[in-house]
Amino acid sequence: MKAYYFVVTPYSRAVVGRLFEGTPAQMLASLDKLSALPQSTLVCSAHEYTLSNLKFAQAVEPDNQLLAEYIKHCQALRNNQIPTLPSSIGVERDINPFLRSRKATVRQTVQNHTQQTITDDVQAFALLREWKNIYR
Numbered sequence: 001m002k003a004y005y006f007v008v009t010p011y012s013r014a015v016v017g018r019l020f021e022g023t024p025a026q027m028l029a030s031l032d033k034l035s036a037l038p039q040s041t042l043v044c045s046a047h048e049y050t051l052s053n054l055k056f057a058q059a060v061e062p063d064n065q066l067l068a069e070y071i072k073h074c075q076a077l078r079n080n081q082i083p084t085l086p087s088s089i090g091v092e093r094d095i096n097p098f099l100r101s102r103k104a105t106v107r108q109t110v111q112n113h114t115q116q117t118i119t120d121d122v123q124a125f126a127l128l129r130e131w132k133n134i135y136r
Helices: 024-035 050-060 065-079 089-095 104-114 121-134
Strands: 004-007 042-045
Touching: 024 089, 024 121, 050 065, 050 104, 050 121, 065 089, 104 121
Parallel strands: 004 042
Antiparallel strands: none
C-alpha cells in the first residue's frame, strides 16, 4: 500500500512556503519529520508551482545534476499539459533546497548570496527562506 502525505501549505514541490506563523526552527523541525518519511511516500501539494520552484532550486544548487535532469522531466510534463504532482519524499530529498539546507553546497550558496557567515542549521534555513521571499 502506498503512503500519501497531503498538504496545502506550507509545503509545495521543491520549496516550502513563507513563514507566516511559527519560527524557522519550528519549520525546519517539521521538514525533518517530513524528510524522515519513507522515500516512496507521495507528497500531494495543492499548487502547481513546480517549474518556478525548480528555477529557485537551481539558483541555489546550479551543479545539482539530479535537479537539472528533473527540471527537464517536469518541463516535458508541463509542455504536454500534464501535472508534475504528486512528488515523492525521495525526489524531494534530492531537489528541494529546503530539505537540503544542511548540505554544504546549499549553505555555501546561501552564504555567498547573503554575505553572512552561517553558524547553524536554523540560520541557514532562515536565510534560504528569506532569499526565496525576494527571488524572481
